[in-house]
Every structure is written in C-alpha cells, then in structure tokens.
Amino acid sequence: MTNLKKRIGVDISVRMKLEDGLEWAIANDVSYVDFQIDRVPNALETFTEARCKPIRERCEKYGIHLGLHTLSGVNVAEFSPFFRDTVDRYLREYMDVLGRLGGEWIVVHAGYHFTADYDLRLKASLERLRHAIAYAEEVGALLLLENMNREPDDAEVHYLGTTIEECQILFSELKSPNLRWAFTSNHAHLLPEGIDGFLDAMDLDLCEEVRLADNLGDKEIHLKPGEGNMDFVSLFRRLESSGFKGHYMNGFGTVDDMLAGRDYFLRLLGEA
Numbered sequence: 001m002t003n004l005k006k007r008i009g010v011d012i013s014v015r016m017k018l019e020d021g022l023e024w025a026i027a028n029d030v031s032y033v034d035f036q037i038d039r040v041p042n043a044l045e046t047f048t049e050a051r052c053k054p055i056r057e058r059c060e061k062y063g064i065h066l067g068l069h070t071l072s073g074v075n076v077a078e079f080s081p082f083f084r085d086t087v088d089r090y091l092r093e094y095m096d097v098l099g100r101l102g103g104e105w106i107v108v109h110a111g112y113h114f115t116a117d118y119d120l121r122l123k124a125s126l127e128r129l130r131h132a133i134a135y136a137e138e139v140g141a142l143l144l145l146e147n148m149n150r151e152p153d154d155a156e157v158h159y160l161g162t163t164i165e166e167c168q169i170l171f172s173e174l175k176s177p178n179l180r181w182a183f184t185s186n187h188a189h190l191l192p193e194g195i196d197g198f199l200d201a202m203d204l205d206l207c208e209e210v211r212l213a214d215n216l217g218d219k220e221i222h223l224k225p226g227e228g229n230m231d232f233v234s235l236f237r238r239l240e241s242s243g244f245k246g247h248y249m250n251g252f253g254t255v256d257d258m259l260a261g262r263d264y265f266l267r268l269l270g271e272a
Contacts, residue, residue: 004236004248005266006031010258011211011251013069017041021255022058022066028259032065032247034107037097044093052100059102065247067209068098069107072148077111077125077160084128091132095141105142105208107182108132110161110170125160126173136178144182144208145170147198149220150190164193164201171206184211184251186222189230196238204242210235212261213252222252225261225268232265233272 009032012021018035025033037044059066070091078084094106110129113121129145136143147167148159161167171181181202188198194217214228215221225232250258 004240004269005029005262007246008212008248008250008262008265009033009065010255010262011069011249012255013251014039014042015255019055022055022064024255025064026058026062030259030262031063032067032249034067034069034249034251036069036071037094038071044097047097047100049100052097052102056100056102066101066103067105067107067144068094068101068103070094070109072109072146072159074109075111076109076128077113077121078128079120079124084124087128088131091128092135095132095135095139098141099139105144105180107144107146107209109146109148109159110166112157112159115156115158122160122166122169126170129170129174129179133174133176133179137176141178142208143179145174145179146182146184146211147187148184149187151220162187163191164198167202171203180208181206182209182211182249183207185235186211186213186215186228186230187220189215189217189228190220195230195235199238199242204239204244207244208246209249210239210244210246211249211251212265213250224253224257225264233268236265236269 010030011034013036021033035042074090076087078087098106110125132143148162150162151158161170185195188195213222214225214230215223216228250261252258
C-alpha cells in the first residue's frame with residue numbers, strides 16, 4: 001500500500017471556494033482534491049484564464065492533483081430537443097475549464113431514467129457520452145465514469161450505471177483511452193453482489209479512482225468510516241493486491257471529517 005496517505009484525497013465539491021479549498025489542501029498535506037463547479041462561488045462560467053492561471057500555478061508548485069466532478073442531477077441520458085445539446089455543451093465546458101486549471105480528470109455520470117423509458121434513456125446516455133468522449137480525445141481530457149447508487153425498487157427515477165450489468169454495457173460500448181472508471185465503493189455496497197461481487201465482474205484495469213464513504217448497505221447515505229458496516233480493510237487489501245495504483249477519494253461529511261477519515265483508514269490498516 002505504497003504511500004497510501006498521499007493517495008487518499010478529499011472531495012471538496014461545493015463545500016469551499018476552489019481557491020480556499022486548494023489552500024486548505026496544501027495546509028493539510030492533501031494531494032488529491034475534487035471540486036464541483038456548477039454554482040457560486042465556483043460557477044463554471046467564472047473560470048476564465050485569469051482565474052485559472054494562479055490556481056494552475058499553485059497546483060504545479062505544491063503537487064496537487066486536481067479533478068472536477070460534474071453534477072449527477074444533470075441528466076446525461078437526455079434525448080429531448082435542445083436539452084440534449086445543452087448536456088453536450090455542459091460536458092464540453094467542464095473539459096475546457098479542466099484544461100485551463102491544469103486538472104487531471106472529470107467524474108461523469110450516465111444519467112437517469114424514469115422506469116418506463118429505460119431503453120430510450122440508455123440509448124441517449126450512450127450517445128451523449130460518445131459525444132463527450134470524442135471531445136475528450138480532441139482536447140486530451142480524462143473522463144471517469146462513476147457507478148451510481150441504487151434507489152428503492154418502487155422509485156420512479158433510477159440512475160443508469162448502477163448495476164453490474166449496466167456498467168458492463170457502458171464500458172463495452174464506450175471504449176476509449178480517455179474514459180476510465182471511478183469506482184464508488186459505497187454504491188457497490190448497496191447491491192446484492194456487494195463490493196467483492198462488483199469487483200469480480202468489472203475490469204479493475206479501468207479503475208482510476210476509488211471513492212470512499214461508509215453505509216449500512218440499505219440506502220444511499222454517505223457516513224463517516226466506522227459508522228456503517230463496510231469492511232475497509234478488505235477493500236484496501238483487495239485493491240492494492242490487485243495492482244491498483246490510482247487514487248482514493250473521501251466523500252462524506254465536512255472537509256475535516258474527511259481529513260480525519262484519512263487518518264482513520266491509515267490507523268485501521270496499521271492495526272490490521
């Protein structure tokens with residue numbers, strides 16, 4: 001588990017202004033950070049070259065690996081006129097900002113369906129993601145497709161890319177060096193197959209990022225590690241023994257909770 005402390009990052013998301021979050025990461029020796037840039041003070045359209053240049057320089061100086069995380073509420077599986085074009089533009093703009101920031105990846109999603117329109121939405125999701133991948137190949141962006149959380153069976157709205165079968169379809173249809181996998185372990189913990197079943201079925205060589213939070217296996221809630229029943233020792237051992245060399249991303253509570261979570265993981269693994 002080489003240099004694991006350096007490889008466990010913090011998903012700052014919308015919790016802080018990007019510049020402030022970057023300084024927090026530098027002060028706390030956090031090398032990997034994730035941000036969402038959909039709203040003030042991190043609204044996407046505010047990231048001009050003038051704003052991005054000092055951020056890029058700080059990341060270079062302190063060895064910060066910066067990623068962006070699109071909003072899962074934006075339905076990538078959109079097929080309605082005008083809206084589908086807006087989704088394409090949304091993803092392109094994220095990639096343009098990533099380039100100006102000197103960022104390294106963007107977490108993306110497959111969208112969602114409304115039960116009765118599953119086939120239409122899956123087809124639209126593949127189309128939108130193909131457009132995004134083509135632009136990523138053009139500008140040199142790396143997209144990480146996240147496996148999403150299961151919703152209750154009787155819910156009308158369900159994410160795509162939730163089940164093993166859906167993830168296999170997406171990655172078999174969307175082959176590109178610019179598309180890799182963000183494995184959200186706590187989402188897999190909600191499935192009947194569990195984390196090990198998910199990893200058994202998927203190609204771990206595609207995995208660039210492993211996202212971490214705890215839960216009780218019954219519903220989507222990002223608990224601090226130790227508050228749920230996930231076996232993190234087993235998870236880390238399996239990934240590291242399988243040759244995973246990517247980064248981990250804490251995604252729960254406050255930034256201080258996630259910093260404490262990094263120490264918790266290191267202590268837990270040390271004791272094990």
